[in-house]
Amino acid sequence: MLTLFTSRFQEFRPAQGVPVRITRGAPRFRLSYQLTRTVAELAPAASYFHKPRPAFTDAYRADLARFGAGRIAELLGAIAASEQEHRLVLLCFEDLAKPDQWCHRRIFADWWAETTGDQVRELGPMAGPSPYEQGTLL
Template sequence: MDLATCTYQEFTPPMGAPIRTTAGHPRFPLAYELAGHARLITPTRELLAQNLPKDAYEFSYRRLLNGQGIHRIHAELAGLAARTGAARLVLLCFDRYDRLKPPNDWCHREFFAKWWLEQTGEEIPELGARSATPPPALF
């Protein structure tokens, strides 16, 4: 199964089938129609309301994923892939993050991608939130 992640704002239809992974629907118009909702990997409203620091959030979110189990999550995503007929599912969220500026920029989709890699050995690329090439070091 081919998975990727992106923000709602940066997604374009050639990337694949847009799949919601957020507790709420986007409150802004989308230029595309969502193909489904991956409920088992969506953070709960209770988890979001806790406003935890990154490490604590990741720990709690991983507990949620482990509680759902890799087999159930895989089955849900495989069902979405079969229903959409798309070559790739793109798991969407609101938060943009800059992978070159940790620890302040992060999102649950980053934690899901790490968890998925640990469980399946399959990487999930981030299609949005690309940082510009860092400037060369000055000596």
Template structure:
């Protein structure tokens, strides 16, 4: 199964099948139709409302993922892939990662997925700027 992540704003149809992974839909019109909703990897509204720092959020989010289990999550994503003719699933959310200090559940999910399956999930949106290498 081919998975990637991106923001709603940066997504283009050439990337694959756009899959919602957020508790809510975008509040602006999209230039494309969503191809599904990955409900088992969507953070709960309670988790979002808790306004936790990144490490505490990831701990709670991983508890949610572990509670659903890799088999159920894999089955849900495989079903979405099948409904989209095996296209790459692009898991979408709102947070742009190129802003300093920004983080997102999609990168936390990608780390968890890698640990569970040994399969990497690529990020198709902008990434944090890498500082230049030190000359000393």
């Protein structure tokens, strides 16, 4: 069994599960927990990292589709098995409590739910429902 969540580095608490970095770079600030797991395949590529949201979303979703849910599940499942914990929290930097913020972690969450049927809940505060879920930005 694998249970996925998303959050930002600053909001994560160890009781929530295993922290997993899904960013291109590591945090340059002190964390109150050990961050030893990374899934680089879930980090956005440099080629579209600074693109506007629609282009970014299209390119990121294309990368996810290319990797495939099976391969991503294998990578995440290996972490869960190694840590003996089914709850993984996929982390990045954006503060989604701010109305103007958006983030690849929620694009992943919506793609994962569409692809596998498994929901990925955000553990930190969000300014509103994911715009990706409504299909408005896809």
